[in-house]
Amino acid sequence: MALIVQKYGGTSVGDVDRIKNVARRVTLxxxxxxxxIVVVSAMAxxxxxxxxxxxxxxxxxxxxxxxxxLATGEQVSIGLLSLAIQGLGYRARSFTxxxxxxxxxxxxxxxxxxxxxxxxxxxxxxxxxxxxxxxxQGVSAEDEITTLGRGGSDLTAVAMxxxxxxxxxxxxxxxxxxxxxxxxxxxxxxxxDRISYDxxxxxxxxxxxxxxxxxxxxxxxxxxxxxxxxxFNDNPGTMVVKEDTTMEKVVVSGIAYNKQEAKITITRVADxxxxxxxxxxxxxxxNIVVDMIVQNISQDGSTDIxxxxxxxxxxxxxEIVRVILKxxxxxxxxxxDKIAKVSIVGVGMRTHxxxxxxxxETLGREKINILMISTSEIKVSCVIEAxxxxxxxxxxxxxxxxxxEAVVEDTV
Amino acid sequence: MALIVQKYGGTSVGDVDRIKNVARRVTLxxxxxxxxIVVVSAMAxxxxxxxxxxxxxxxxxxxxxxxxxLATGEQVSIGLLSLAIQGLGYRARSFTxxxxxxxxxxxxxxxxxxxxxxxxxxxxxxxxxxxxxxxxQGVSAEDEITTLGRGGSDLTAVAMxxxxxxxxxxxxxxxxxxxxxxxxxxxxxxxxDRISYDxxxxxxxxxxxxxxxxxxxxxxxxxxxxxxxxxFNDNPGTMVVKEDTTMEKVVVSGIAYNKQEAKITITRVADxxxxxxxxxxxxxxxNIVVDMIVQNISQDGSTDIxxxxxxxxxxxxxEIVRVILKxxxxxxxxxxDKIAKVSIVGVGMRTHxxxxxxxxETLGREKINILMISTSEIKVSCVIEAxxxxxxxxxxxxxxxxxxEAVVEDTV
Numbered sequence: 001m002a003l004i005v006q007k008y009g010g011t012s013v014g015d016v017d018r019i020k021n022v023a024r025r026v027t028l029x030x031x032x033x034x035x036x037i038v039v040v041s042a043m044a045x046x047x048x049x050x051x052x053x054x055x056x057x058x059x060x061x062x063x064x065x066x067x068x069x070l071a072t073g074e075q076v077s078i079g080l081l082s083l084a085i086q087g088l089g090y091r092a093r094s095f096t097x098x099x100x101x102x103x104x105x106x107x108x109x110x111x112x113x114x115x116x117x118x119x120x121x122x123x124x125x126x127x128x129x130x131x132x133x134x135x136x137q138g139v140s141a142e143d144e145i146t147t148l149g150r151g152g153s154d155l156t157a158v159a160m161x162x163x164x165x166x167x168x169x170x171x172x173x174x175x176x177x178x179x180x181x182x183x184x185x186x187x188x189x190x191x192x193d194r195i196s197y198d199x200x201x202x203x204x205x206x207x208x209x210x211x212x213x214x215x216x217x218x219x220x221x222x223x224x225x226x227x228x229x230x231x232f233n234d235n236p237g238t239m240v241v242k243e244d245t246t247m248e249k250v251v252v253s254g255i256a257y258n259k260q261e262a263k264i265t266i267t268r269v270a271d272x273x274x275x276x277x278x279x280x281x282x283x284x285x286x287n288i289v290v291d292m293i294v295q296n297i298s299q300d301g302s303t304d305i306x307x308x309x310x311x312x313x314x315x316x317x318x319e320i321v322r323v324i325l326k327x328x329x330x331x332x333x334x335x336x337d338k339i340a341k342v343s344i345v346g347v348g349m350r351t352h353x354x355x356x357x358x359x360x361e362t363l364g365r366e367k368i369n370i371l372m373i374s375t376s377e378i379k380v381s382c383v384i385e386a387x388x389x390x391x392x393x394x395x396x397x398x399x400x401x402x403x404x405e406a407v408v409e410d411t412v
Numbered sequence: 413m414a415l416i417v418q419k420y421g422g423t424s425v426g427d428v429d430r431i432k433n434v435a436r437r438v439t440l441x442x443x444x445x446x447x448x449i450v451v452v453s454a455m456a457x458x459x460x461x462x463x464x465x466x467x468x469x470x471x472x473x474x475x476x477x478x479x480x481x482l483a484t485g486e487q488v489s490i491g492l493l494s495l496a497i498q499g500l501g502y503r504a505r506s507f508t509x510x511x512x513x514x515x516x517x518x519x520x521x522x523x524x525x526x527x528x529x530x531x532x533x534x535x536x537x538x539x540x541x542x543x544x545x546x547x548x549q550g551v552s553a554e555d556e557i558t559t560l561g562r563g564g565s566d567l568t569a570v571a572m573x574x575x576x577x578x579x580x581x582x583x584x585x586x587x588x589x590x591x592x593x594x595x596x597x598x599x600x601x602x603x604x605d606r607i608s609y610d611x612x613x614x615x616x617x618x619x620x621x622x623x624x625x626x627x628x629x630x631x632x633x634x635x636x637x638x639x640x641x642x643x644f645n646d647n648p649g650t651m652v653v654k655e656d657t658t659m660e661k662v663v664v665s666g667i668a669y670n671k672q673e674a675k676i677t678i679t680r681v682a683d684x685x686x687x688x689x690x691x692x693x694x695x696x697x698x699n700i701v702v703d704m705i706v707q708n709i710s711q712d713g714s715t716d717i718x719x720x721x722x723x724x725x726x727x728x729x730x731e732i733v734r735v736i737l738k739x740x741x742x743x744x745x746x747x748x749d750k751i752a753k754v755s756i757v758g759v760g761m762r763t764h765x766x767x768x769x770x771x772x773e774t775l776g777r778e779k780i781n782i783l784m785i786s787t788s789e790i791k792v793s794c795v796i797e798a799x800x801x802x803x804x805x806x807x808x809x810x811x812x813x814x815x816x817e818a819v820v821e822d823t824v
Contacts, residue, residue, distance in 0.1 A: 020469070064505075066491070068491040069491035076462065076465070079466070079480040083469035083473050
């Protein structure tokens with residue numbers, strides 16, 4: 001008998017029939033003798049509907065009140081799922097974030113979990129009940145309702161699993177697991193049986209939308225085994241676990257891409273200290289998150305700086321930069337929103353050389369120009385022209401032999 | 413500077429524009445220097461939508477989970493109204509029933525208020541904020557979400573007014589106040605400037621839908637002055653207040669009717685003790701609320717018993733009675749669901765005689781047959797054929813001179 005946390009997203013509880021489907025899955029686990037905690041999101045579309053209402057009231061809704069409104073989405077889901085489970089003859093009990101008690105800081109709309117009490121949930125389990133917990137929400141020390149930001153239900157699930165030392169945290173979604181690449185682009189993409197926390201972190205932040213980044217960080221910190229799987233079939237999914245030595249033998253685990261960024265280049269910036277601080281300070285003040293930054297080696301006292309920002313902030317960033325162009329002694333601003341970032345990820349890179357070179361060579365062979373490069377210990381990202389995205393993902397998938405089962409490469 | 417509690421029902425906050433309209437009203441009171449607490453219901457239709465979802469999950473939804481689901485309706489309303497008020501440049505803060513803290517017993521879907529803490533609301537007012545409180549909901553000693561039953565937001569408002577010793581509790585609705593009769597039936601019906609708690613109680617329970625009965629009881633117990641008025645105009649409404657001597661001079665204050673009941677007659681019931689207990693015991697076990705009961709004087713050892721139940725329980729009640737027909741030694745069951753109850757109400761009846769006689773005489777003159785009669789200190793109710801309802805209300809309104817201003821009758 002295990003203690004299992006299951007998390008179902010908005011699509012999985014999107015309508016009456018789907019909630020009943022989730023109820024059946026949950027009761028199967030219970031019938032198998034397991035203790036089950038279920039974390040659910042708001043029904044698909046509900047959060048957006050509520051945000052829409054709030055925005056009709058005030059252009060920039062107060063975030064405390066926004067949290068009061070948004071938290072209702074999950075509260076409806078837990079009640080409905082409890083009823084559906086009871087309808088199947090099982091005992092179930094719902095818990096809001098406040099009731100659990102999921103204590104957070106007081107940063108509304110993106111609160112961080114401080115601690116989880118979970119005594120009431122433990123008691124419910126001890127009484128043979130299935131515990132249904134509202135995802136995405138918590139409560140501050142001052143008894144204010146808080147929310148954890150988009151995808152926060154993943155975090156709730158992982159945090160509950162950590163707090164109760166669950167045997168596994170199952171994240172149910174609309175895909176079968178984590179793939180070596182987007183199967184819509186690479187038909188030969190292979191589902192990974194296992195992946196390390198660090199690899200999952202890179203893939204999550206690079207645009208593979210399976211798991212929210214913060215939930216992976218949390219799982220890594222507390223060593224929570226996460227099982228990503230589909231709520232529409234019984235296939236085993238992907239286990240996200242602690243890195244082990246066999247994983248290191250796989251150089252590249254997956255390929256991610258992101259078309260949601262735009263590139264901005266500032267030419268002939270005066271090569272003085274504090275210029276970068278001024279530039280990126282202004283951008284940060286506008287709450288614009290910069291991803292990659294590349295600065296060429298200075299020649300004749302000036303340099304070019306390129307960086308990427310979310311496409312939604314593209315126009316606004318250019319305005320900000322234009323205003324300070326003279327101040328930083330630069331020539332002009334060049335924008336490009338027809339770019340994509342393609343990345344290869346794998347813990348094996350730590351112990352294998354030549355991985356980046358092979359990536360550049362593969363792209364070069366296809367005449368795909370590389371506009372920017374960024375690397376970490378277990379990742380290489382290249383910014384390329386957007387039109388080559390699918391081609392790049394496919395040739396890299398092929399080059400690193402990801403379609404084959406259990407790829408083990410000794411040297412590359 | 414006064415402390416005002418304002419309550420807005422579901423129709424008043426039915427859509428974005430109406431919520432903004434409520435926000436304007438609220439800020440006017442605040443701008444006039446008053447401390448303002450606002451109690452709101454769920455947006456019109458929302459509670460029914462949520463009940464519909466719950467009923468699709470389970471035929472008889474568990475009431476604890478139903479409360480979890482239903483409480484979200486008001487939680488959305490308080491957040492949206494807070495945002496709308498902030499949008500007008502005023503400070504506002506929303507409070508759920510749990511946050512207030514409105515402590516109730518643990519009878520889900522029809523909880524009773526045990527106590528109100530309201531420290532947080534007091535603090536918000538002291539800081540110059542307008543406090544927006546979720547109607548209809550509370551929290552049990554075990555931190556369970558409870559609801560107060562249909563119309564419970566009226567009760568929340570009156571209870572908040574009592575807890576904070578507010579100067580007035582304004583109940584905003586879609587009518588101008590309490591009328592001498594339904595203006596749709598009697599065009600000459602007059603809005604009452606003042607009415608006593610007891611009269612309002614009778615009118616409320618007799619089918620005038622302006623105020624929820626329990627909220628009037630609560631107002632009476634704590635002597636909360638209640639002002640019933642329209643949220644769509646600035647007309648003064650009706651003050652519901654403690655009875656005073658001038659009120660006694662008015663024999664009849666208003667006329668109510670109720671078409672939602674059906675009559676059941678059991679003929680030739682054995683005239684033994686305990687028969688009534690058996691009969692109404694069985695009906696009560698099925699959670700059917702009996703209103704009027706009439707038993708004729710026994711002749712030759714048997715008697716006829718008639719009683720009324722809500723139309724929605726009509727068929728079920730007949731089944732129950734048929735089952736025990738032999739047991740209580742009765743002959744047969746006769747049902748009639750084409751009836752109406754017409755009532756006259758007035759504290760002046762206590763000191764005036766002949767009021768009931770005048771009612772019977774008035775109905776008799778119109779050849780309206782009286783099927784059942786029931787009286788209290790300040791009320792006379794007659795059950796008649798439903799088709800005569802409007803006629804009866806009109807002739808009684810005329811007979812008791814309700815269209816005239818400040819009617820004072822010495823003897824009737």
